[in-house]
Every structure is written in C-alpha cells, then in structure tokens.
Amino acid sequence: MIVTGSTQTRCENTSRLIKIYDNKGDILNLITNRFDLSAKDIADMYKSRWAIELFFKWIKQHLNIKTFYGRSEQAVHNQIYAELITYCLHVLIHLETNSKKTYLRITRLLKASLWDSPRVWISAIQGKSVP
Structure with a gap:
C-alpha cells in the first residue's frame, strides 16, 4: 500500500503498487485502487488494455478515419x-x-x-x- 502526492498535496486514499514484468523483462509499476483483485488479475487487465490501445493506434495510423459521420x-x-x-x-x-x-x-x-x-x-x- 502506498500514499501518493507530496506532503501538501497528499491523496486522501491509499493506493496499491504492483510491480510486473513486461515482455522484455523490464519492470512496470502499476498503481491501482483495486484491493479486491489479485496482482495477476490486475496485470492481465493492464495487458489486455494495452492491446486495445495498440489496436486503436493502428486504426489511427492505417485507416482514414478522422471523424465519425454517424453517432449510432x-x-x-x-x-x-x-x-x-x-x-x-x-x-x-x-x-x-x-x-x-x-x-x-x-x-x-x-x-x-x-x-x-x-x-x-x-x-x-x-x-x-x-x-
């Protein structure tokens, strides 16, 4: 458990620091307020989210979508x-x-x-x- 911020701007709630290894073996520090999940579950969620972010990056780079014409x-x-x-x-x-x-x-x-x-x-x- 950690507390974020300086002495003047300290966050009221405590957070949880999770250290995971990426595919290259580098350490990633994840800060979360989810105490009900295991570290492995949080790491898996982060990896899934990162895959989604990479997909959207690919869409922006390769597809010619600047704005959506419809809202539905x-x-x-x-x-x-x-x-x-x-x-x-x-x-x-x-x-x-x-x-x-x-x-x-x-x-x-x-x-x-x-x-x-x-x-x-x-x-x-x-x-x-x-x-």
Missing part, C-alpha cells in the same frame, strides 16, 4: 468496416502489383487516377508507363 453504434461499425475493406484492397493491390511504393503513395496514386481505367493505375503503381 451501427454507423461507427459501418464506417470502420468500410475503411478496413479499403485498407485490405490497398494491401491486395500492393501485393498483386509487387510494388515497392509505400501504402501512402499507392493511396495517392489511386485517388489521382480514380476514374481512369485499371490499366492506368496499375501501371502507375508498378512504376511503368501506360502503353
């Missing part, structure tokens, strides 16, 4: 599904064309030649001129 759960699901499908199609295009271009570059090429024939944007992705 179904609208958010639909928008995420649409962006996941778009991302998967871009990955398939990248694999099928054996392109060395980045995902961002391929996305820009596709946007620039959206209304052209597929032959035009495939050639652009592959770095070839259109015959």
